[in-house]
Amino acid sequence: MIVDCAHYRDGRRQQKVAMSPEQAAACCTEGGFVWLGLFEPGPEELDRVRGSFGLHELAVEDAQAFHLRPKAEQYEDGTELIILRTARYDDEREEIDTGEISIFLAEHFVITVRQGIASELHGARSRLERRPELLRTGSISTLWAILDQVVDSYAPVVTELERDIEQIEATVFAGVVAPTERIYFLRREATDFYRAVHPLLAVLARHLQPGKSPPELLPYFRDVHDHLLLVNEEVAAQRDLLATVLEANIAVISVEQNKINLRQSxxxxxxxxxxxxxxPLSFVVGFFGQNFPWLVGHIDGFTAFLTLTVIGLLLPCLALYVWLRRRRRRPTPPMPEAAREAMREAMREARDAALTK
Incomplete structure (x- = not known):
């Protein structure tokens, strides 16, 4: 679907109504450049755009596929294909929605193909249209506007991820077991986000090289690069922190399991x-409960009954009590000297490592 298509010349938009791809391709010969924006186009629509602007077939195939990492590709006709990953945080689901923007950048036209709801570009176009001094630099000004909006949209995602991580971190380090599935999910999201941010540094660095971009745009590209570096460092730190939180949560789970095992023991x-x-009581009772003639014939008075039954029951209990008391008082065997020395050496190494940090 065509979202917008406009011809820009002398720093201004030449018409208010969006044009068709054929009309836009014809305007490429009139000076300035054309910016054609597409949202999730079908194969037939992409073939129509490809025929109008002469795009490379491999570039069109790349625009139809979903990529895990940003990339930049230069083709023989001078067209550059730049693929960006976009991100947006959904507060209701507490998840990151991702999208993709494929940019066909040439001297006289720019074609953007958006995939996913997290790839909106209306703000970038409106902002650039309010900067005629940047529009006059040519089609590459659209690349700055798109990169600037995409990188700025990363900041809220980093903030929301930080909030989720702090909640999990507070739970784990309070000694309470956190849902391991939630930690794994956050780590996977942080890793996917890192894959979207980190490779973009190399893509942006290409346009910071001398002669690659107009001098008027270099400060703006450097500003975007600085913001992207900050986001990259924060996402990398979040990914490492989640790994630590996961290990701490496993340790908390182990402690809780040990407590359960101790209670069971x-x-x-x-x-x-x-x-x-x-x-022993069951043995004595069972023995004297047998109906042998000798037992029946010899236990015929109160004294015999008292001796063979009551005292016979008390003596095993007393012997068992003495035996259990002696086992509790048995001293713990001393630690072997070799194990004691190994423990002292480990403590010295840990102390030295802590002092060198």
Whole structure:
């Protein structure tokens, strides 16, 4: 779909109504340049534009595919294809929406192909139309306007990502287990965002080379480059911080799991002691509960009953109590000297490493 198409000459737009690709291609011979903007065009529409402006078939194929990284490609006819990744933060879903802009840049025309809702360019066109001194420098001024808007749109994304990371970081370092899936998701988003930002530095650096851009535009390109460097550093730091948060969250999960294991071990210990107490009692009761003639014939008075039953039950319990007390008082075996020396060496190395930082 054609969003807008205009002919610019002497720093001004020559008509208010958008033109067709054929009309725009004819205006290329009248001086100035044409800016044709397309949004998610179909193959037939791209073939129509390609036929009108003589674009390279490989460049058109690139504009139809979705790329993970920005890139720049120079073709034999002098046309340069620049592919940018755009980003926008969705507050409701707390996710980053990405898009793509393919720019066909030539001396007398600029064609932008947008993919995704996060690739709006109306603001860049309006801003450039208010700067006739920049429009007079030619079609490359549109590249500055597009890059400036795309890089400026990165800043809110960095801010929102920072807010999400701070929330996760506060949860983890408070000793509470954070959802690991959320941390992985944020790290993946930060990595994808980094892939959109970092390669753009090389694309922008090409137009900072001597003779590549008009002298009037060089300060503006350098300003965009400085902003992009700042965004690149912040995104790289966020990606590293998320890796640290993920490791800390795993450590918190391990601590919580150890607490659960300790509680389970304490419970099992109590159950084991209880079962151990009743084991000799069950043996005594079971033994004297047998209906052998000797037992029935010899346990016929209160004294025999008291001796063989009550005392027979108390003696195993007393012996078990003494045995458990002795096990608790058993001293812990000393640490071997080799292990003690290894621990001291590790502590010295850790202290030296901390002092050298």
């Amino acid at each position: 304490a419970t099992m210990e109590q159950l084991t002691i209880l079962a151990t107490v009743f084991l």
